[in-house]
Amino acid sequence: MLRDYQKWFSPHLQRDMEMLIFGHGGTPVLVFPARRGRFYDYEDWGLVEALGDKIENGWLQLFCVDSIDADGLYSRRISPQERVHRHERYERYILDEVLPLMNNRNPQPFRMVHGCSFGAYHAVNIALRHPHQFSKVVALSGRYDLSVPVAEFRDLFDGYYDEHVYFNTPNHFLPNIHEEALLGALRRMQLVLTVGEEDPFLESNKSLSQALQTKQVNHELHYWQGRAHQATDWQKMVQLYL
Numbered sequence: 001m002l003r004d005y006q007k008w009f010s011p012h013l014q015r016d017m018e019m020l021i022f023g024h025g026g027t028p029v030l031v032f033p034a035r036r037g038r039f040y041d042y043e044d045w046g047l048v049e050a051l052g053d054k055i056e057n058g059w060l061q062l063f064c065v066d067s068i069d070a071d072g073l074y075s076r077r078i079s080p081q082e083r084v085h086r087h088e089r090y091e092r093y094i095l096d097e098v099l100p101l102m103n104n105r106n107p108q109p110f111r112m113v114h115g116c117s118f119g120a121y122h123a124v125n126i127a128l129r130h131p132h133q134f135s136k137v138v139a140l141s142g143r144y145d146l147s148v149p150v151a152e153f154r155d156l157f158d159g160y161y162d163e164h165v166y167f168n169t170p171n172h173f174l175p176n177i178h179e180e181a182l183l184g185a186l187r188r189m190q191l192v193l194t195v196g197e198e199d200p201f202l203e204s205n206k207s208l209s210q211a212l213q214t215k216q217v218n219h220e221l222h223y224w225q226g227r228a229h230q231a232t233d234w235q236k237m238v239q240l241y242l
Contacts, residue, residue, distance in 0.1 A: 001048075001055055006101070012093040013068060019098070021105065022048050023061035028106040029242065030098065030134075031064040032115035032122035036074055039066040045231035047116075050238050060242060063102050065094065069118065073146065073156050080160035084168060091126060099133060114138040114242065116234045120193075121146070121170075124208070128170050131185035138192045138241050141229045143201045144208045145171040151200035171204065174211040183215060191219035192241045196228030 004021040018039050033041045042048055042064045054060045071078075072086035102111070113134045115123040120142025127137045146156040147169055157165055166172050177183060191212065195205040209221040222241075224233065 001052065008097075010093050010097055012089050012096060015068075017093065017097075018066050019101075020064045021062065022064070023055040024058060025106065026054070026057075026059040026061050026108075027110055027112055028102050028108055029060055029062050029112040029114055030094070030102065030123075031062050032113075032119035033064070033067050034116050035118035036070045037067055037119065039064050046235050047231065047238055050235040051242060054242070061106050063098065063105075065098055067119075067122075080157040081162070081164075083157065084162075084164045087168060088164065091129075094126060095130065095133070110135040112136040112138065112242070114140075114238075115142070116140045116231075117142065117229065124170050124191075124193075125168055127189065127191075128174060128186065129167070131182065131189055134189060136190040136192070138238075140194045140234050140237050140241075141196065141199060141201065142193065142205065144204045145169055147172075150204070153200060171207045171211065174208070175214065177215065183217075186215065186217045189217075191217065192222070193219065194222040194224060194228075194237050194241065196224045196226050196233070198227045199229050 001022060002024045006019040006021065007016055010017045020039050020043060031042050033039060048062065051060060068086060068090050072090060073083050075083060111134050113123045113127050120139035121144060123137055124139045124142060124144060127134045147161060147165060149155045193205055193209065195202050205221060209219065212219045
């Protein structure tokens with residue numbers, strides 16, 4: 001299997017950013033890491049191996065990006081306002097630096113975005129905000145409202161709320177999308193959501209699914225037995241949904 005390491009200085013983030021690319025061709029897949037995760041987690045957790053046949057056969061090419069969550073949305077060293085502003089700079093890094101690299105390496109027009117846990121949030125959020133950039137979303141065990149505490153997971157904005165938080169909270173902004181051009185782009189995407197029946201984020205997934213249904217956006221919501229929020233669960237899921 002072709003494995004390519006990339007690193008460059010990001011002008012949007014003012015720091016070095018790293019990436020691993022797996023495969024030689026096929027559908028390009030932008031892969032976000034989980035909470036406070038790194039670009040190598042997808043490989044370390046056995047998910048690359050779980051997709052080995054599809055990668056080796058040239059059906060999928062994975063672009064596993066790094067995150068800045070530890071210094072952004074999950075950081076308590078900076079204000080909630082700065083957290084969401086850093087997140088938006090990270091989005092610009094993805095749109096203006098990562099996607100052009102992906103397109104240069106693999107110009108196929110059908111592009112997927114994918115993530116597990118907090119990576120699912122990143123995948124869904126960027127796809128709903130920029131649906132013209134993606135053809136399919138595969139979001140496993142995600143949380144789509146970061147502004148409310150759930151079980152042991154805190155409100156990542158500590159009660160702070162503004163338009164930037166709103167427009168980066170899928171369960172908040174999706175119900176209020178009315179522009180036909182944007183809705184048309186959303187309806188052309190394929191969306192696959194999965195969540196465990198005992199996952200703390202179950203209701204978050206149900207709310208997102210209801211909003212998608214109200215907007216007549218076709219999607220799949222799959223329930224898995226138990227919490228289903230571990231790498232061993234995601235190994236099985238990616239074989240089914242990617």
